[in-house]
Every structure is written in C-alpha cells, then in structure tokens.
Amino acid sequence: MKHIFLWWLTACLTSGLALAEAQPTTVQVVSVHNPALYAGVQIGDVLQRSVKLAVAANDQLVENDLPLKGLQRNGVELRQIQVENQSQGSKKIYTLAFDYQVFASSGKPVQLQLPVEKITFSSGATYELPSWRFWLMAQLPDRLQKAKESVIPQYRPPLLDTQTPQRMLVLSLVLAVVGSLVLLYRNADWTLPMMKGHFAQAYRKLKKLPANAAGQKQAALIVQHALNQRFGQQMLSNHVAEFVAQQPAFKPLEQEIHQFFAQANAVLYAGQATQAAAYLQQCKALTRQLRDRERGM
C-alpha cells in the first residue's frame, strides 16, 4: 500500500513537475490601440492598430507566424506590419503595429472587420488580437445602373427661323444706305466724283460769300458762270427758253431763271444796289434748286 501510495505520490509529483515545466509563459497585454473611427471608412483608407505585449525576457516573438504583408482578407489588405521590442527588467515588451488598407467596395454601407491576428512566441505562448469591426461607407449609389440607360439622347437644339429677320435686316440696311446716299447727294457741301455738278460747285462757292456789294456781284457772276457751263455756251436772258427746251429738267425753274437774269443784269451791268443779304439768299435758293434738278431730284 505504502508502495502504491509512494508510487502515486511520486507519480503525482513527477507529473506535477512535468506540468510545471510544460506550462507556457503568459503573455501580458499592455495595450491595444484600434483606429479612432469605426464608420465612414471608404475604399483606399488606411486603418492602423497596434498592440503592446509583455512577455518573459527570454521569450521571443515568432515572426514567421505573423501574417504576410499584402495578405487580403475580406476586402482588407495588410499593408504594413512593424515590430519593435524593448526589455524592461525581466520582461520584454513587444509593440506590433498593423496597417490595413481597405479595398472593398459596396453599393451600400457594410460592416467589415480587421481580421483576428494570432501572435505566437517561442515559449509557445500566443495572443490573439481580436477582430475590429468598422463600417464601410458606400461611395456609389445604391443601385448601380449602366450608364447607357441613364444617358439622355443629345438632340440638336431647335433653330430659330432667322431667314426672315435676315432679309428684313438686309433690306433695312440697303434702305438705310440708299437713304443716306440720297441725303448726302442732296445736302452734301463737299464733293464726290459724282457730285461735281456746275450748280453744286456754284452753291458751295455762294455759301462762302460775304453779304456785301462785292459778294453780291460775285454771286451773280458765279450763278451766271454755272448757267454758262450747263448751257455749254454764254447764256443770256434770251437763251432761257432754249436752255429749258434743251434741258427739260430745268423747265419748272424757267421763271426763276428769267428773274435771276433780270436781277443779275441790274447788279452786274446797271450798278443797281439791292439788299445784298437778300440777293445772296435768292441766289443760293435758286442755285440749290438748280443743283437738285441737276442731280435729278
């Protein structure tokens, strides 16, 4: 019995020791830091979390058991992993920083998670960094459709009828130009090639004359000269009938031309004084009428 007891005791002690020797070293979690935001995460965002573990000084991290960089799990890729350690007395402090990048995408918000990471030490001790859930925000509308279905056909905008306004515009322009030319032709004091009529020239000269006896005489000579030029020879009062017969455009002014000769003879040859200003005005009025006739007005 005794032997059995002793055997039992020895077996218990031996197994106790063996158990004591086989029990792994404990891993003490110093701190865990997860990303600050768990919602509103978008594709491409980088999420970081880190864990600080304390193990026995003689214990070491088995780095080969760490997940490989670039590993994708449910739309989350491990982008970077950094490991640091430092000794503190009888302990060794490991700091592991995981960088994840989100590559998942969804039409509506979905919950994803940073995966569980198992950290193994040489003593056999392990630590599992728990998963961390976050909400992936939908970047696109809920119901994606083919672009073609939403494309609005591009029709050419309906054109207004511009032909009629254009015609009216051209007509107006033509009328304006013609009207301007007519006004110019009738009233212009300066000369264009087609405005060098004898009476037009005479009218311009008359406008520069002073209202005195000399100007009066000069006016009579100017009008006489213009009549001579138009008639083609020296024109006297007894030529008026022949003149208007030869150039019927001046027929309506026959009486006025007769009157001019009567006055011009008095001024030029009889030395009769008249009201210079009034006479000049008469000459201008007659010459203007003659000029209009000359221009076919």
Add this chain to the structure above:
Amino acid sequence: MTSVSIETQLTEWRDHALTLENEVKKVVVGQDKAIRAINIAIFARGHVLLEGGVGVGKTTLLQSIARSLGGAYERIEGTVDLMPNDLIYHTFLGEDGRPKVDEGPLLRAGEQLSVFFFNEINRARPQVHALMLRVMAERHVSAFKKEYRLPHMLVFADRNQVEKNETFEIPSAARDRFMMEIPIEIPDDRALRKALMFDVKFQHAERLTQEVSSGVLAYDKLNAFSDVLQSHIRASDVLEDYALDLWEATQKPAAFGVQLESVDVTRLIHTGASPRGMGMLLKAARVHAWLMNRDSLYPEDIHAVFHEIIAHRLVLNPMFESRRTELSRELTNQILATVSVPARAKAA
C-alpha cells in the same frame, strides 16, 4: 443841257427811231434784223455795207431808209470803168454847146447829203475804194478849189458776193471803214415768200418806197444826238472785261477755246478786230441798249451787233480768204458762244 431834257431827248428820239423801223417794215418784209441793224448804224453814225444776192431787196431797203431818214439821197453804180472823179464831177456840153463841169453825186447835195448809196461797190476799182475810204473817214472832200463838208453823210454800199467776174475785193482797210456789214437774205418764212411772189405791191419798188413816211428823223441833228446818246449809256467793269475778252478772242481764238469744225483756228486769223472796230462795236451796242430803253450796256447789246460789226473786219490768212464770209461768220458765232461772262480771270 439838264438831265431832264436829256431823258426827254432820249425818249423822243427813241420813238422816232422805232417809228422809222416800223415804217420801213411796212414795205420791206422779212428783214427785221437788218432794219434794226441799219437803224443802229444810223444812230451810231456808221457806214453800212450790205451783202447779199441779186434781187433780195437791198436797194428797196436802202431807199426806204433814206426816205425815212430825210435829207438828200445820192446813188452811184459801181462799174469796172468807174473812176474816182466820176464821184466828184461830171462833164457835159451845155445848151450853149460849150463844155461844162458840174458836181458829181458825192458833192451835189452838199451838206444835205444824208445817204450816199454805192451800188455794187466791189465792181469799182481800188482807186474808187481809196476815195470812198477817205470820204467815209473824214466826211469832207476837196474839189473845185474848195472843201465840201459832208457831216451828215452815211455811206450805204452793197456788194454782190455771187459774181466774181470784173469785181475787186474790197481791201481790209476799206472794209474797216464800214461800221457794219449786214447780210440781206431771202426770208425763210413761206408766207413772206408767197407775199413777195404774189403781192404785186412788192413788184414796184419805187411805188413801194413812197409808202414810207419821209423825214421821220431830223437827219441834221443826228450827230449831236448821237454824242448825247453815247455819253449817256454806261458800261460796267464786268462788261468792259467781257468786251475785252471778245476782242482778244478775235485775235487769238484758240486761247479762249474757240473751235471751228473744219478749220484749225490757230492758223485762221491773220489780224483780229481793230481798235476802231471795237470802238464801233461799243458805239453800236450803246445804241442797241438805248433802243431797248436802258441806260446800261448788257452783253445782249454786244451780241446784237457783234456779227455785223466784227465779221467783215477779221483778216484771215490767205489760204482761207476764199471762204472769208462763211468762216468769219462761223468764227464770230463761236466767239460769242465760247467767251462768256464772267471774264476768264474772274471765272477761275
């Protein structure tokens, strides 16, 4: 002489002058222009050369004028054997059988001679022309050891341009003594032509001229009145310039742009109008102005007498002499048409 009496004189004489015209027009039809020209010559105291064909009424016209003018009327026919002394005297046998000398047609009437008619003057010799030239200019002639004054005499001559045989061209100096050369042409009016043919009164020239009132004008007072008239009518500086241009145009027509259709005018003129000719032009123009009841000269007055006074005075280069009458009249026409008031300088 007060201005009032001058006005009265002018008016009364004008009435007489127009009466003379009307009297002559009664018997000479279709020659109004010539009658007016002769009337002007009478009051301007100028001699007249009538030019025209045979039987156109030159003699009747002159006889009518002479009758109306009053005074003595003498006439001589131009012939190739006419000598100057034939005008001064003629010889004949008297009743007693002795030779006698008497005054010729030029001297016979003495100072009462108002019209001396030289018919067909171009048939007379140049010696006769020379005598006439002197008498016309000086209005006196020496004969029988005394001087005969002919103060009121006007010479009316005619020449027949149609016939050239036995004729002598009147030299330019003699032509220049005539104030006017007046063409007498057959009237164009058919009614007048018909009257000349069928109205028997026109067949008796002598009887016809008797119808003209005699002595309408006081011939012996014409010289004095003519002086009054000439000094009364004024010419403005504008008209003087115009007349001067006309004169220069007779000398250098090309310079005034005068052109003739068939002739190079630069070679046409040998000598233009003379100062005497231009003086006569203005004298005659003044008479025309007076007849038109004006006291100032107008260009119309010059135009009215320009052809008659200037055309026969122009001396053409010899190559054109055979066409003298035609060319000189065409030239004066063109001068009047081309030269104008205002004068060249003022028109510029």
